[in-house]
Amino acid sequence: MGQKINPLGFRLGTTQRHHSFWFAQPKNYSVGLQEDEKIRNCIKNYVQKNKRISSGFEGIARIGIKKRIDLIQVIIHIGFPNLLIEGQTRGIEELQMNVQKEFHSVNRRLNIAITRVEKPYGQPNILAEYIALQLKNRVSFRKAMKKAIELAEQTDTKGIQVQIAGRIDGKEIARVEWIREGRVPLQTICAKIDHCSYTIRTIYGVLGIKIWIFVDEE
Amino acid sequence: MARKSLIHREKKRQRLEQKYHLIRRSSKKKISKVPSLSEKWEIHGKLQSPPRNSAPTRLHRRCFLTGRPRANYRDFGLSGHILREMFHACLLPGAIRSSW
Numbered sequence: 320m321g322q323k324i325n326p327l328g329f330r331l332g333t334t335q336r337h338h339s340f341w342f343a344q345p346k347n348y349s350v351g352l353q354e355d356e357k358i359r360n361c362i363k364n365y366v367q368k369n370k371r372i373s374s375g376f377e378g379i380a381r382i383g384i385k386k387r388i389d390l391i392q393v394i395i396h397i398g399f400p401n402l403l404i405e406g407q408t409r410g411i412e413e414l415q416m417n418v419q420k421e422f423h424s425v426n427r428r429l430n431i432a433i434t435r436v437e438k439p440y441g442q443p444n445i446l447a448e449y450i451a452l453q454l455k456n457r458v459s460f461r462k463a464m465k466k467a468i469e470l471a472e473q474t475d476t477k478g479i480q481v482q483i484a485g486r487i488d489g490k491e492i493a494r495v496e497w498i499r500e501g502r503v504p505l506q507t508i509c510a511k512i513d514h515c516s517y518t519i520r521t522i523y524g525v526l527g528i529k530i531w532i533f534v535d536e537e
Numbered sequence: 538m539a540r541k542s543l544i545h546r547e548k549k550r551q552r553l554e555q556k557y558h559l560i561r562r563s564s565k566k567k568i569s570k571v572p573s574l575s576e577k578w579e580i581h582g583k584l585q586s587p588p589r590n591s592a593p594t595r596l597h598r599r600c601f602l603t604g605r606p607r608a609n610y611r612d613f614g615l616s617g618h619i620l621r622e623m624f625h626a627c628l629l630p631g632a633i634r635s636s637w
Binding site: 325327328329331332335336337338339340341342343345348349351352353355356 | 601602611612613614624625626627628629631633
């Protein structure tokens with residue numbers, strides 16, 4: 320039977336850009352990767368910790384990292400940047416200090432910028448978090464999926480497909496449920512498709528959510 | 538995910554190897570220069586004296602994310618499975634699918 324390749328990886332050379340964008344000789348490549356991991360983990364932990372306080376949910380759509388010889392530029396694409404902006408920009412500086420603590424290197428400056436994503440529900444990561452929240456509140460899964468698709472349609476995407484796999488409704492037999500609206504041409508490389516795969520831990524086990532959003536046809 | 542004790546053992550070996558690196562290098566140079574055999578035995582004795590875990594041959598590369606001892610790639614420092622996951626998440630700069 321055919322298995323589906325991750326549409327992001329499939330399109331990497333053509334319609335998909337990398338989230339980390341820097342150059343390194345083969346000797347230093349793995350060091351650069353480790354730095355990237357540290358930065359991303361630091362940011363995610365910080366947002367996770369302070370999420371309780373703000374009780375909104377802010378979805379991090381993407382963390383882009385660019386490096387130059389003397390500068391590391393981190394751009395966080397976030398959907399609802401309440402915490403990090405309304406906190407009188409204290410949030411960003413705290414973040415910056417936290418991340419800088421991880422690094423013992425004095426050679427590179429660190430610069431963190433926050434960008435607001437214009438249509439937050441057009442990003443699959445944010446949609447997946449939304450569905451996860453709904454499922455945690457014991458909403459019926461079909462309603463959650465339909466609500467998510469509605470939200471995405473409002474931001475005029477050309478197609479969306481949502482798939483939930485696992486012990487749906489806590490039933491003993493796991494199954495896969497999916498809904499599609501519009502068209503999602505996975506085989507067309509010049510079609511920009513955004514994808515997210517998200518796991519939720521419920522009391523019955525792990526549910527996997529996958530979302531494909533067809534953004535544009537170039 | 539590999540056991541934490543194994544990952545820390547590797548770290549210990551790395552620390553020791555760094556600590557004794559220069560001493561070992563100088564002994565090795567001397568042993569190749571010195572002409573007489575008995576002196577070579579002496580220097581060989583010196584080479585045997587630092588702890589075993591400071592020998593670079595005892596290091597074993599592990600994936601830096603999971604600590605997996607097999608299937609590691611030197612260019613990335615990652616094991617194959619994690620490499621594939623990170624590739625699909627667009628986190629490896631410059632890596633694209635190859636087709637020709």
